[in-house]
Amino acid sequence: MKILVPVKRVVDYNVKVRVKPDESGVDLANVKMSMNPFCEIAIEEAIRLREGGTASEIIVVSVGEQAAQETIRTGLAMGADRGILVKSDAALEPLGIAKILKAVIEAEQVDLVILGKQAIDGDNNQTGQMLAALLGWSQGTFASDLKIAGEKIDVTREIDGGLQTISLKMPAIITTDLRLNEPRYASLPNIMKAKKKPIDIKELSEYGVDASPRLEILKVAEPASREAGVVVESVAELVDKLKNEAGVF
Amino acid sequence: MTTLLIADHNNETLADSTLKAVSAASQMGGDLHILVAGAGAASVADEAAKIEGVAKVLLAEASPLQKQLAEPMADLVVSLAGDYTTIASAASTSGKNFMPRIAALLDCSQISEILSVEDENTFTRPIYAGNAIATVRTSEAKKVITIRTTAFAAAALGGSANVEAVPVPDDSGLSSFLSEELTKSDRPELTSAKIVISGGRGMQSGDNFPMLEKIADRLGAAVGASRAAVDAGFVPNDYQVGQTGKVVAPDLYIAVGISGAIQHWAGMKDSKVIVAINKDEEAPIFQVADYGLVADLFTAIPELDEELQKAGL
Numbered sequence: 001m002k003i004l005v006p007v008k009r010v011v012d013y014n015v016k017v018r019v020k021p022d023e024s025g026v027d028l029a030n031v032k033m034s035m036n037p038f039c040e041i042a043i044e045e046a047i048r049l050r051e052g053g054t055a056s057e058i059i060v061v062s063v064g065e066q067a068a069q070e071t072i073r074t075g076l077a078m079g080a081d082r083g084i085l086v087k088s089d090a091a092l093e094p095l096g097i098a099k100i101l102k103a104v105i106e107a108e109q110v111d112l113v114i115l116g117k118q119a120i121d122g123d124n125n126q127t128g129q130m131l132a133a134l135l136g137w138s139q140g141t142f143a144s145d146l147k148i149a150g151e152k153i154d155v156t157r158e159i160d161g162g163l164q165t166i167s168l169k170m171p172a173i174i175t176t177d178l179r180l181n182e183p184r185y186a187s188l189p190n191i192m193k194a195k196k197k198p199i200d201i202k203e204l205s206e207y208g209v210d211a212s213p214r215l216e217i218l219k220v221a222e223p224a225s226r227e228a229g230v231v232v233e234s235v236a237e238l239v240d241k242l243k244n245e246a247g248v249f
Numbered sequence: 250m251t252t253l254l255i256a257d258h259n260n261e262t263l264a265d266s267t268l269k270a271v272s273a274a275s276q277m278g279g280d281l282h283i284l285v286a287g288a289g290a291a292s293v294a295d296e297a298a299k300i301e302g303v304a305k306v307l308l309a310e311a312s313p314l315q316k317q318l319a320e321p322m323a324d325l326v327v328s329l330a331g332d333y334t335t336i337a338s339a340a341s342t343s344g345k346n347f348m349p350r351i352a353a354l355l356d357c358s359q360i361s362e363i364l365s366v367e368d369e370n371t372f373t374r375p376i377y378a379g380n381a382i383a384t385v386r387t388s389e390a391k392k393v394i395t396i397r398t399t400a401f402a403a404a405a406l407g408g409s410a411n412v413e414a415v416p417v418p419d420d421s422g423l424s425s426f427l428s429e430e431l432t433k434s435d436r437p438e439l440t441s442a443k444i445v446i447s448g449g450r451g452m453q454s455g456d457n458f459p460m461l462e463k464i465a466d467r468l469g470a471a472v473g474a475s476r477a478a479v480d481a482g483f484v485p486n487d488y489q490v491g492q493t494g495k496v497v498a499p500d501l502y503i504a505v506g507i508s509g510a511i512q513h514w515a516g517m518k519d520s521k522v523i524v525a526i527n528k529d530e531e532a533p534i535f536q537v538a539d540y541g542l543v544a545d546l547f548t549a550i551p552e553l554d555e556e557l558q559k560a561g562l
């Protein structure tokens with residue numbers, strides 16, 4: 001079984017981004033970039049499926065600028081077999097990405113796609129579901145456990161009320177939630193080995209997909225700021241302030 | 250110009266989030282219809298019909314819809330979509346699951362987790378864990394939108410819309426429901442509670458959460474947690490507040506043994522009053538709390554319980 005893992009290069013999760021003064025976007029100059037954490041979980045899951053004998057090959061794909069090659073390399077260092085970079089300098093939206101991924105999947109004949117439930121920059125939480133729709137495949141979103149048995153895959157999902165387990169017909173799209181696994185760090189020897197693994201560089205135009213954006217971002221603003229609060233000296237003072245100053249009870 | 254809002258429910262009762270989603274959808278212009286998709290969900294449709302501002306309720310019943318799985322939900326909504334300019338739902342885990350599938354089947358983009366309706370085509374939404382707010386405009390013929398319900402007040406009751414049964418397309422058989430493990434609680438639902446008390450890694454163990462539950466019961470509060478507390482297995486996943494968990498905006502949020510990472514902050518920053526109890530005075534949570542108490546939670550929480558009791562709570 002071939003597994004495709006789409007990954008995204010994003011601002012590192014420890015960075016608190018700043019909005020540009022002209023409100024045209026966020027300031028990404030000299031900011032640390034990393035693989036989206038949910039994508040790391042997706043790669044880890046694919047590697048475990050290969051280690052368990054279920055998967056034979058793991059392909060990491062990213063759609064984005066040249067620098068996304070580093071992110072693919074990170075996936076290869078974790079243990080994926082090969083990479084594909086679909087080059088595009090344009091800002092793409094989830095529907096466009098899903099259309100490109102569909103074309104990649106059709107060219108590569110994969111059986112399972114595992115990807116992050118959301119990217120921590122756009123916070124859209126759409127690409128996996130859109131991809132499933134375009135392919136006509138089943139979808140198991142927000143997965144915290146997977147069990148593959150023949151042509152079926154049982155997915156336990158993190159939902160608002162707790163956990164839900166569903167059975168999907170393969171081929172399927174899985175999106176990862178935080179509890180699916182704890183991603184490994186790439187070891188130094190594996191980082192060295194990954195340098196020799198192949199990354200296919202494709203131009204977006206090769207896929208003949210119209211991925212042009214549909215939405216217009218009018219501005220990007222700072223959220224409402226909160227006034228700095230006070231430090232209270234005791235629990236009694238806290239309760240007094242909550243009652244008499246804040247009036248919350 | 251009509252909006253179809255997909256209701257969140259458990260086949261017995263309508264979720265509070267739907268009332269808030271109605272407020273948002275009412276601002277999108279035109280008529281508003283609600284779709285109740287489920288099995289044995291007629292009472293939910295009757296409830297939805299009583300929401301003010303709702304012109305019609307569509308009731309779609311079939312067993313594959315019972316758990317609102319994405320594939321049958323998307324097929325159903327796409328079969329109805331011709332009549333609507335906007336398709337909306339709350340950004341619950343249910344809506345987050347099926348809405349993008351609907352959007353892609355309609356060859357339409359989705360605008361996720363809107364915070365406000367600026368005009369019929371323009372919305373604001375949080376990006377980068379709420380560290381920035383984007384104003385987004387669409388010019389597409391159809392709009393697919395999910396709503397961050399904490400940003401909207403609940404719609405009033407008092408309507409009397411008609412309920413109309415709609416046909417359900419054949420099930421594709423791509424997915425089926427096996428089982429669920431739902432967290433049982435008599436406390437209010439996390440995302441609609443007026444007060445939330447959350448515990449973090451500082452709680453050390455799930456065995457210590459009853460301390461917070463005791464306070465929660467005094468205050469009629471819900472109990473939440475940080476990711477670290479969920480990952481460590483102290484509490485179930487549905488307690489997680491944050492960028493990638495639940496978003497809450499209660500009148501009072503009490504963070505206990507939580508450091509205040511960006512991702513946690515993203516899920517509770519719109520609370521009216523934030524209290525932090527943490528033994529580390531350098532913890533980032535103090536920079537954003539209205540009231541901070543630097544203390545060991547294992548002495549502060551029992552004391553808080555006593556003080557609340559003294560205050561007659």
Ligand SMILES: Cc1cc2nc3c(=O)[nH]c(=O)nc-3n(C[C@H](O)[C@H](O)[C@H](O)COP(=O)(O)OP(=O)(O)OC[C@H]3O[C@@H](n4cnc5c(N)ncnc54)[C@H](O)[C@@H]3O)c2cc1C
Nearest residue numbers: 449450451475476477491492493506507508512513528546
């Ligand atoms: C992709 C991604 C998504 C994430 N999504 C979320 C999310 O949705 N929600 C979320 O919460 N996090 C999320 N996180 C995790 C987040 O980055 C933090 O790691 C997490 O919030 C930390 O939880 P914590 O504050 O409980 O733990 P810590 O950061 O370890 O803080 C524990 C705090 O407890 C205090 N403490 C310890 N003992 C005591 C005591 N006896 N008395 C008083 N105080 C004490 C300490 O001083 C410390 O400040 C996400 C991370 C990533 C990478």
